Amino acid sequence: MRELAQGLVAEMMAEKEEEIRRELLDRQTTIEDLQKKLQASERRAEQGQLTNDDQSRREELQQQIAAEEEAQRIREAERQRAAEEARRQAAARQTATAVVEEELRRAAAAIPTTAPQVAESPSALTSAPSTASKPAVPVEENGVVDLSELDSLPVVIKEQDVAWPRAARFSRRQGIVIVQATVGTDGLVEDVMVLRADDEGFGITQAVEDAVMQYRFKPGTKNGVPVKAHTTVTKAYRFVVR
DSSP states (O other): OHHHHHHHHHHHHHHHHHHHHHHHHHHHHHHHHHHHHHHHHHHHHHTTOOOHHHHHHHHHHHHHHHHHHHHHHHHHHHHHHHHHHHHHHHHHHHHHHHHHHHHHHHHHHTSOOOOOOOOOOHHHHSOOOOOOOOOOOOBOTTSOBOGGGOSBOOEEEEOOOOOOOHHHHTSOOEEEEEEEEEEOTTSBEEEEEEEEESOOSTTHHHHHHHHHTTOEEEOOEETTEEOOEEEEEEEEEEOOOO
8 A cells, every 4th residue: 555655656746847848838938038138128228218217127037037037946946845745755666566576575484384294402492693684775886875775866956057058949849858867975076877868869957967067066865974875957948049
């Protein structure tokens, strides 16, 4: 039942992440439309054709752009949390499955056989000390702690804007890039791997990877101690030639 619940939560978080991703693209379109209107207003101002109404409209456009950008930032943070929770629940489900399988194996091994019983000497009845050890915390080969074992996930404390190459800016492409960042115990990004890229060319994915490598995080923790862990970063883009 617990595994089923974790699966449902993971699906819900994935759906929420996709919903927010579409909303982010719509907001980006709105911001670009507002910026076009603002640029037109600025050109009229340079030509001395700006009326009092135009000035008021210009200030209103600036406020709208700022509001949209702030809303976009908040929703992006929510999308990242939803994506991370989906990954966490999926990892927890895999861990739970492994535990159940191990318990079944042990239960099967403990079933008594029908072999004839043989009287044992007193010395044989003395049980040897158990050498079984407690299960270790799941750790991957590169020392990364499994997300399901973390007390707290890595948190971004410093972002780096993506320096989109000229080819990308004139490509008329739109979409998102999702990367997995390996965050060390010092909060620095040690490695970046692309999980999803709507466009492979124009230097888009490389630009995102370069930017994320410069991110700084508050590292994830296990039992209150900083550990190496994965996290995801998503960058939306929409290139329109003006």
